[in-house]
Each structure stands twice: as structure tokens, then as C-alpha cells.
Amino acid sequence: MDFLPWWLNEVYWQDQIAGTHSLDRFDIHAYPDGPDTTTYTPAQKQALAVSIYRDYWDPTFTSPSGTINQIYTTQIQPNHAIPFRIPRMRAIANSIYPGTPLAITEWSAEFAGASDFSTALGDTDAYGILGRERVSLASRWGAPDPANPNYQALKLYTNYDGAHHGFAQISVSDTNTGNPNLFSSYAAVDSTGTKMTVMIINKDPETSAQVSFNLNGFTPSSVTSYTLASTVPNTIAVSSASSWSSPVTVAPYSATLLVITGATATKPSSEWDLNPDTTMVPAGGTVTLNPSITSGTGNVTLANAAFDAYEGATACTGTINIITAAITTTTNGTITVNAGGAPGFCHFTVTGTDSAGVIQSQGGWIVVGNPAATLTKTGDNQLGSPGGQITLGVTLSPGSSGGTNTGASIYFNTDAGSLSAPIVVTDQSGSGTATVTLTLPSSAGVVHVTAEGPYGLGHPVATFTETAQ
Structure with missing residues (x-):
């Protein structure tokens, strides 16, 4: 593992x-x-x-x-x-x-x-x-x-200006069509929505980059550039403030920070997160996202969720379904994702509109691993006297997960009674078995025990139903 x-x-x-x-x-x-x-x-x-x-x-x-x-x-x-x-x-x-x-x-x-x-x-x-x-x-x-x-x-x-001003705090989507070996760019806005910082890195040692901009939701008015270039490698050169214009010429082998003043068309009433935006599932597995408000007081309504081609990765063929579209400061949304049966990297984008009418898109990744191992139960649906003991077990079968069934931890937990051990390691004989003793509660009732296999093998789960009677 x-x-x-x-x-x-x-x-x-x-x-x-x-x-x-x-x-x-x-x-x-x-x-x-x-x-x-x-x-x-x-x-x-x-x-x-x-x-x-x-x-x-x-x-x-x-x-x-x-x-x-x-x-x-x-x-x-x-x-x-x-x-x-x-x-x-x-x-x-x-x-x-x-x-x-x-x-x-x-x-x-x-x-x-x-x-x-x-x-x-x-x-x-x-x-x-x-x-x-x-x-x-x-x-x-x-x-x-x-x-x-x-x-x-x-x-x-x-500290680009010597006055301890730095790159803005709120990252915004920044995509470009350049060769990533030779060109990179990053962008953010400040909390007031009146300043955008854009970092442009021209890694080509010979050719200037002519950079055109498409700024959505932000109207620029003026710009000051701060440039670190190979021709003057130990000094940040500062331009005078000027009216915004596009395209911008970026010198060969240089990094240029553009500090752009302007206005955001409408500030979002809330920031929200996919919660989580990136996670891993086994091939054929399903994961639930719970989008949540991270700041602000407005509500958000999710409108669309889909896998997409991104940064050269092709779109995956799984499914994404919005189950709960409304997000408030007290209630999360719900999205279920099945990234399909092929291991790989699956990018997805979710779009929502907040109370101020601002449309925001959040993107993320599902890393799809090998198919999950499985757990086979022994001792399910037993009857026992209140306070009595019964034995439960699972057998771990690694399948195509890439792991083995020896020395793997199995986590047992129960909603009533007690277990002889919460974590049991599968035996070393190659059978992949792990057993526990359940002491039933002192009063009659149904007891549920869950056995969880390693996350590294796809997190297989088995549930037992036992009865004290």
C-alpha cells in the first residue's frame, strides 16, 4: 500500500x-x-x-x-x-x-x-x-x-513597491493560450474589488510576448508595471501609472507584475467553495461534495456542473448531479460525482449565482485511482442475548486496487454495545481476514457495525446488522 x-x-x-x-x-x-x-x-x-x-x-x-x-x-x-x-x-x-x-x-x-x-x-x-x-x-x-x-x-x-504591498488576496481565474514551457500568468483581486494584480512570466529568452487581455467582470482604468528582467536582474523596474490599454508587450526572459486599478461590475455577496474542490475516488466510485459559503451573507444557487477539458486534459465521461442547489450560510449544497471507470485526472466546473446576481464558477479535480478492494462479511444478521458476545469478520480482497490483503488495517465501529478492538490488522497468512468480538448492549435492540477498509485501497465498507434479543 x-x-x-x-x-x-x-x-x-x-x-x-x-x-x-x-x-x-x-x-x-x-x-x-x-x-x-x-x-x-x-x-x-x-x-x-x-x-x-x-x-x-x-x-x-x-x-x-x-x-x-x-x-x-x-x-x-x-x-x-x-x-x-x-x-x-x-x-x-x-x-x-x-x-x-x-x-x-x-x-x-x-x-x-x-x-x-x-x-x-x-x-x-x-x-x-x-x-x-x-x-x-x-x-x-x-x-x-x-x-x-x-x-x-x-x-x-x-513587497513590489518597497512599501510592503503585495499580490492581491483573492485568486481569480486566469487562463492563457501560451506554451507553458515559455509563458505563465496568474491573477487576483483585492477585497475591495478595486485592484487587480496580474503576474506575467515570459520565459522565452529571445522573443517578446504580445499579451492581449479579456477581463470579465472587472473594468480597468490605470496600470503600473513592475518588471524583473534578465537585462537588469537585481532591480525591479517601475513604470509610471498610465491609462489601461491592451495588448501589453512583455520583454523576453522577464517577470512583469501589472497592478491595475479599476472597478468590479458587481461584488459577489458571498464567496463559496466546492468543499472539497479536489479529491480522490476509486474507479467507478462516487463522492459527495458539499458546497459551502466561506465568506459573506448572500445565498448561492448552483446552476450547472459538468466535466470539462482543461489544461490539455480531456473531459471525463462520468456524471455530476446537483442534488441540493441552494447554499446558505447555514446550509450546504450537495453534488454527487461519479468519475467513471477509467483511472486518470478529471476536471470539473460548477457554476452558481449569488444573491447579488453575480455568476461565479468554481473548478476542481477528481483523481480517479484503481478500482477499490472489497470486503466480504462473515457473521452478519446474528441474534444474541443482551450483554452477550458474537464474532464478526471481514475478508479483504484487493482485486485490482494495487494492494495486498495482508497487514491491512480494518476499522470497526458500532452504534451500540462495544467492540474488542476498533482497529484489527488482517492476518499474515494471505487470507485477508480480520475479526472482532461484539459485546451486545444490555437491552434489546438492533446494533449496526461498520467495517472500513484502507483508503489507500479505495476505502471498501461493509455494514453488519445484529440484534440483541
Whole structure:
């Protein structure tokens, strides 16, 4: 079984037993996997440094690493040679321990050296990705040296003007038609809706980028640009404020932050979340989303939900159904998702309208793993005397899940009476069995016992109905 799902699973079940929530963040180290660069020229190393963070987000990016597809690294994940690192990790966390944010406390990629300008452009790309992909906390290893250009890259997001103004707080959808090896862009607005920040990264060392804009729901009036370019690698060049115009020319091998003043047509009355926006299910499995209001007081009505082609990934053929369309500050919505029977990455978009008439779309990913293992019951539908004991068991069959049936944890819980152990490990003989003793309650009644198999094997569940009589 894969280590990270196993570890999260064990922590989650122990917290369920103890009635606690001990995990504040799911924290990993995430260095993009690169190839052996021993024979690379400086130009090849630079090209790698500015494109490698596709490892974090791109559902079509095949890793250049010769070791990414290790058969012992994962048994349950689809597309082993495509890292898709952040959505995968968030999907694992949300599917096993809901509400646990992802943190990355070590990251960097300095293929051409820390002082090379390619590292500055790569870092600028990484900061945008980490924010857009909802990483809750991240720290670079190590901190940028003030003498290096990548220190200025950090300032573009945190202190672009020397007055500690930074990138806006509310991420907005930003799509572009550029080659992701050579071009990236990220956007956000402030809480007042009067300032938009757009980061444009031209990774092409020779050609300027002519960038046209289509700003939906925001009317720009003026713009100031802050540019970090290879020609002046240790200084952020500031333009004077000017009236907004499009297209914008972005210099070769540069990162330009546009600080745009303007107005939002109508501010949303509420912000809402898919809750969760990204999760993992086994092939053929179903997951329920519970969209919720995260800020504001307005209601939201969900109107449409569908799988779609996104960032080069083709649309999946599963089903998405809105069950409860109305979201309030006290009531969540309900969406059921079946991502189909083929392992892979499935993007979906949900659209809703709030009380102010503002239409917002929220997108997310379903990571579809191998088909789930199964649990076969023994000892279901037994009768026993009040206070008496009966034996229950399950047999784990891994099927096509990618795991095995030995040494797997099975979590038993009951709504009445007591169990000899909440977690039982399947035996080592290869039979995959796990048994518990149920002590029936002292008064007559029906007792329900649930057995849960590992999340890393698709989280198979079996339910027993026993009777004290």
C-alpha cells in the first residue's frame, strides 16, 4: 500500500477513535523531479529551470526524470509518469482526512544555480502556482539570497513597491493560450474589488510576448508595471501609472507584475467553495461534495456542473448531479460525482449565482485511482442475548486496487454495545481476514457495525446488522 495514504489513514482513524483532530496540515517536501543534468549545456539547464514547475500542476506534463515511474512508489495512482503533484496530494488529503490543508515546507529547483536568472523566473512561476493551487503554507529551501535575482522574484509578490504591498488576496481565474514551457500568468483581486494584480512570466529568452487581455467582470482604468528582467536582474523596474490599454508587450526572459486599478461590475455577496474542490475516488466510485459559503451573507444557487477539458486534459465521461442547489450560510449544497471507470485526472466546473446576481464558477479535480478492494462479511444478521458476545469478520480482497490483503488495517465501529478492538490488522497468512468480538448492549435492540477498509485501497465498507434479543 502507498505510504502517504496509509499514514493519513492511520492518523485519521486514531483521531476518530479518540474524538480529536490532531493533524493541522498535511506537510510534505516537494522538489520537482528533474533528469540527470550532467551532460546538459547551460542553456538546457536554464530551459529546465523555467519549465520544471509544470510538475506541480499540469495534467499532461510527463516528467523528464528517469526515476519518476518507480513501481514501488505508488500502487494506486493513475498516470505514474505525470507528477501532477499538488492536485494529487490535495486529493489524497481531502479523501482521507477532510478539511486538512496541504503544506509544502521544502521546495526549489536551481538547475542552473541559485544566482542564475532562470531560477528567478522559476521561483516566480512557483509562487503563482502555490497560491493558485491552494497550498496553505509553503517555504522555499533555502531562503533567497538578497544578492540573487530570485530575491527580487519574491519581492514581486510581497513587497513590489518597497512599501510592503503585495499580490492581491483573492485568486481569480486566469487562463492563457501560451506554451507553458515559455509563458505563465496568474491573477487576483483585492477585497475591495478595486485592484487587480496580474503576474506575467515570459520565459522565452529571445522573443517578446504580445499579451492581449479579456477581463470579465472587472473594468480597468490605470496600470503600473513592475518588471524583473534578465537585462537588469537585481532591480525591479517601475513604470509610471498610465491609462489601461491592451495588448501589453512583455520583454523576453522577464517577470512583469501589472497592478491595475479599476472597478468590479458587481461584488459577489458571498464567496463559496466546492468543499472539497479536489479529491480522490476509486474507479467507478462516487463522492459527495458539499458546497459551502466561506465568506459573506448572500445565498448561492448552483446552476450547472459538468466535466470539462482543461489544461490539455480531456473531459471525463462520468456524471455530476446537483442534488441540493441552494447554499446558505447555514446550509450546504450537495453534488454527487461519479468519475467513471477509467483511472486518470478529471476536471470539473460548477457554476452558481449569488444573491447579488453575480455568476461565479468554481473548478476542481477528481483523481480517479484503481478500482477499490472489497470486503466480504462473515457473521452478519446474528441474534444474541443482551450483554452477550458474537464474532464478526471481514475478508479483504484487493482485486485490482494495487494492494495486498495482508497487514491491512480494518476499522470497526458500532452504534451500540462495544467492540474488542476498533482497529484489527488482517492476518499474515494471505487470507485477508480480520475479526472482532461484539459485546451486545444490555437491552434489546438492533446494533449496526461498520467495517472500513484502507483508503489507500479505495476505502471498501461493509455494514453488519445484529440484534440483541
